[in-house]
Amino acid sequence: MLVCGFQDSSHTHQHTYPHTTLFGEVIGKLTDSMVTFFKDLLEYPFLVNAVLAAVLAAVAAGLTGSLVVVRRSTYLAGAVSHSVLAGLGLARLLQRRFGVQWLTPMGGAALVAVAVALLLARLTARGRHRSDTVLSAVWTGGMALGVSFVAATPGYQDDLMSYLFGSILLVSGSDLLWMAALNAVIIAAMLLCYNRFLAIAFDEGLARLRGVNTALYETVYHLLAALTVVLLVRVTGIVLAVALLTLPAAAAGLLARRLDHMMVLAAAIGIAVGVGGLAVSYTPGLPPGATIVELALAVYLLAALVGRRFARG
Amino acid sequence: MLQTSPAVEVRDVCFAYGDQEVLHNVSFSIARRELVAIVGPNGGGKTTLLRLLLGELQPRFGSVRVFGELPAVSKRRVGYVPQAIPFDPRFPVSVREVVLMGRVAKARLGIFGKADHTAAEEALAKVGMSGFAGRAFAEISGGERQRVMIAQALAGGSEMLFFDEPVANVDSKHASQLYNLFKELTSEGVTVLMVSHNLGVVTVHATQILCVNRTAGLHAIGDLASQTFTEAFGGSLTAIRHDSDCHVLDPSSAMHAPHHGQEPRVRFNKVESTPELGVRS
Numbered sequence: 001m002l003v004c005g006f007q008d009s010s011h012t013h014q015h016t017y018p019h020t021t022l023f024g025e026v027i028g029k030l031t032d033s034m035v036t037f038f039k040d041l042l043e044y045p046f047l048v049n050a051v052l053a054a055v056l057a058a059v060a061a062g063l064t065g066s067l068v069v070v071r072r073s074t075y076l077a078g079a080v081s082h083s084v085l086a087g088l089g090l091a092r093l094l095q096r097r098f099g100v101q102w103l104t105p106m107g108g109a110a111l112v113a114v115a116v117a118l119l120l121a122r123l124t125a126r127g128r129h130r131s132d133t134v135l136s137a138v139w140t141g142g143m144a145l146g147v148s149f150v151a152a153t154p155g156y157q158d159d160l161m162s163y164l165f166g167s168i169l170l171v172s173g174s175d176l177l178w179m180a181a182l183n184a185v186i187i188a189a190m191l192l193c194y195n196r197f198l199a200i201a202f203d204e205g206l207a208r209l210r211g212v213n214t215a216l217y218e219t220v221y222h223l224l225a226a227l228t229v230v231l232l233v234r235v236t237g238i239v240l241a242v243a244l245l246t247l248p249a250a251a252a253g254l255l256a257r258r259l260d261h262m263m264v265l266a267a268a269i270g271i272a273v274g275v276g277g278l279a280v281s282y283t284p285g286l287p288p289g290a291t292i293v294e295l296a297l298a299v300y301l302l303a304a305l306v307g308r309r310f311a312r313g
Numbered sequence: 314m315l316q317t318s319p320a321v322e323v324r325d326v327c328f329a330y331g332d333q334e335v336l337h338n339v340s341f342s343i344a345r346r347e348l349v350a351i352v353g354p355n356g357g358g359k360t361t362l363l364r365l366l367l368g369e370l371q372p373r374f375g376s377v378r379v380f381g382e383l384p385a386v387s388k389r390r391v392g393y394v395p396q397a398i399p400f401d402p403r404f405p406v407s408v409r410e411v412v413l414m415g416r417v418a419k420a421r422l423g424i425f426g427k428a429d430h431t432a433a434e435e436a437l438a439k440v441g442m443s444g445f446a447g448r449a450f451a452e453i454s455g456g457e458r459q460r461v462m463i464a465q466a467l468a469g470g471s472e473m474l475f476f477d478e479p480v481a482n483v484d485s486k487h488a489s490q491l492y493n494l495f496k497e498l499t500s501e502g503v504t505v506l507m508v509s510h511n512l513g514v515v516t517v518h519a520t521q522i523l524c525v526n527r528t529a530g531l532h533a534i535g536d537l538a539s540q541t542f543t544e545a546f547g548g549s550l551t552a553i554r555h556d557s558d559c560h561v562l563d564p565s566s567a568m569h570a571p572h573h574g575q576e577p578r579v580r581f582n583k584v585e586s587t588p589e590l591g592v593r594s
Contacts, residue, residue, distance in 0.1 A: 070404055192423050199414040202406060203398070209367065210469055211389045211418030257449045259405050 030280050037279035046169060050278055053171040054292070056179045057235040057244065058270025063190045064228040065249035065270075066263040067221065071201045074246050076222070079135040080116050081229045081241040083142025087112030088163050088238075089149030096153050105163070106178070110230045116142065117226035121219040166237035166289030168278070175234060182231050186224055190263075193220055198259055235274070236289035247296035248273065251303035269299055318381030320345045320473055320504040321366060323529075326375035328361055334527070335361045339375070341523060341531040343506070345472075348499045350515035351508045353525035359508050362525055363475055366506075367393055380472065389418070392466025396478040396508075398458055402451045408461050409446040412436055415469030429468075436468035437461075440494060456487035463494070467503075474498065476507040492518040 041047045068077055091108025094100035103111075116138055124131040150160060162170065171179075190197075196217050199207040208214045232241040252265035277292030321343040328336040335358045343349055351359050364370045365377050368384030379387040392415070412433040413425055420429055437443050440460040445453060450461065459479065466474050479495075480488035495505045496518065506523075509515045516522065522532045 070401070072401075195413070195417050195420060195423050195425060198406065198410065199417045202404065202411065202414060206393070206395075206465075207414070207417065209388060209391075209393050210415060253403065253405060256405050258407055258410065262405050 029284060033281070033283040034276075034279040037282035040282075046171075047278075049171045049173065049176060050168045050288070051275055052176055053168050053179060053235055054274030054278060055271050056176070056183050057232050058248070058274045059267045060183050060186050060228045060231050061245045062248060062252070062265075062267025062270050063186055063263050064224050065245040066252065066259060066266050067197055067201060068225060069246055069249040069253055070259060070262075073225075074242060075132065075135045075139075076120065077225055077229055077245050078242045079120070079139040079142075080113050080226045081233060081238050082139045083116045083146075084109040084113050084230060084233060085146025085163065085238055086142045086149065087146075089146040089153070093149045093153045096155060106175075106230070106234065109233060110227070112142070113226035113230045114223060117222035118219065121215075121222040125215055125218060162237070163233070164237050164239050165287060166233070166235050166240065168235045168288050168292075171234060179231055179234065182227050186228060189220060189224055193217060194260065197221060201259075236293060240289055240293045243293040244270065244274075244296060247293070247300045251296075251300040254300075254303040269296070273299055318378070319343060320347070320380060321506075322376075322378040322381075323362075323365075324376050326365065326372040326377060328358075328365060328370065328372050336365075336372075336525075336529070337527050339525075339529045341529055343504065343521070343523075343531065345504050346499045346502060347521050348495055348505045348519050349507070349521045349523055349531075350519035351506060351523045351525055352510070352512055352515065357526035358529075359525045360477070362529065363393075363477065363506075363508065366475065367391065390470070390472045391475065392463075392469060392471030392473070393475045394459070394462045394466055394477070394479065396481050398462055400450070400458070404451065406450050407446070408437070408442065408448050408450055408453065409433060411450050411461050412446075412464045412468050415465040415467070415471075419469070432468045432470075433464070436464040439467055439498075440464045441490075456484070456491075459487075459491065460494075467498075472502070473504040473506065476505070478509060479507050480509075480511070 037047070041051065065077075068074055087108035087110070088105045089108075090112070091100075091103045091105045094103055094108075095105075120134060120138065123129045123134045196207070196212050199210065199212055200214055200217055200221075204214055228245060229241050232244050235241075236244045248269040249262065249266040251269055252262045256262035256265050273295040274292055277295045278288050280286070280295070281288045281291035319342045321341075323342070324340050326336055326339045327334065339358075339362070351362065353359050361370065365372055366379060366384055368388050377384055380390055384391075409430075413429060415436070416425065416429045416432060417423075420426070434443070434446070437446055440463050442457065442460050442464060445457065445461070450458065453461070463474065476495075479491055495507070499505055499520075507515065507519075516534060520534060522534065524530045524532065
């Protein structure tokens, strides 16, 4: 299955390593995979699409993920990413059973993500409800609805796995267009709202006293987080989207002293692990979404080891 | 809004949380450029009064005016510096960015311009933190953070500053510097209100004392008497005068004593004369 990699690729340059250790063999195979990937990149448009998708996802995740990390609201991203299964499932059900072709699964995901973001912003404003309870309800409720919609959809659910674990190698030109549009919205909103987001993240009460309309900016923040998650679901899937949103940002947070620097560094780390994950997973047939997340985790652990010393100069 | 209106005017204010009345028939008026210490026992209503002045709470009866306007309207002219700055030591923000937050609602299109940066630099200079603009907020001391938060309020153009226990987390040297700063600010036209438990110190620096214990009474330092504190704290406390100065011996332990007809325990500090604080026994 293409989603899971390139196990039968005829373009690989396989070698055997009879006299090396297992570790050396693994490193050798991964290096071969990267070399093969970059050679094939110019030849196969779908690989270019995958790289562009990884870059677009990394930029959005770097910007929004940094805010999510400093605000300690990763559960918000988890709740949104899991609840979009309801949107994906509903869109598939409407397509197959009722012939509603205009609502694509990703369109359904975006609609549900926006609805969930607005709901969460309203319910959690000024501690109106316990945020962890609301997030758990949205998280599990969305998943339950999604499973029911999928079960009610006639036919074989061949794309369910790609929803759960991503399908970056299947990204089309039209997918790239809406991903680029979402990125433009996220970058523009971040430029205009950055100072107010920073003030609210630092101390919401003081920001309100200084005259910031915190309810409005909280809603914008929730919407940005939701749209970023939708973008990431295409790359790493529902289950792993939170990892790509938070791990590069968390690694950058260990090295940067300012939020804007953290955002740029998180985007750079995201691009590196995104493209690196695609390259490393190419010939061994590893799932690219999972490999990207594993690389991000490795970078985070490395940053945790050396970050403090580096940050303090 | 009139320039001649007092900084704070509270008339016949009653406030209750549910059935529990916290403030009853409170009236007082604070002129501009005063340095007022708000004192009183725990649970006496000091924080509630501050929140009323900030417009975060609404009185059940009576009226509150700040610079002649409703607190919700005047809140941009008022800066609040909390006792404990809720701060994540890993939060990536510089001192300059924290000060600029004071102008965050004024920035056009949400982006700071030259005027905003100039105001931030001036505010930092006023609190003696000019050289710290590029430093990470996490790397400076508690007292320096306090100063940065004051600079934030000043950068926003605050004409009145509220402090909740401003010297609770700083040593005596920095406390003395902060009080001197408050005096400088009042001479420049800023009105300062500070909640404090340390009567022995605030009575040296403040120009007026607002005693809050369900009701409130505003007293000029020259009018302070033992009766003032007896009314505020519900026990027999003593104010002692030395020449022209009034020095209230620190009755902080009394503030935590129950008021069930019991005499509060008054601790007389035997502090040697310290010029920085001006406290003596």
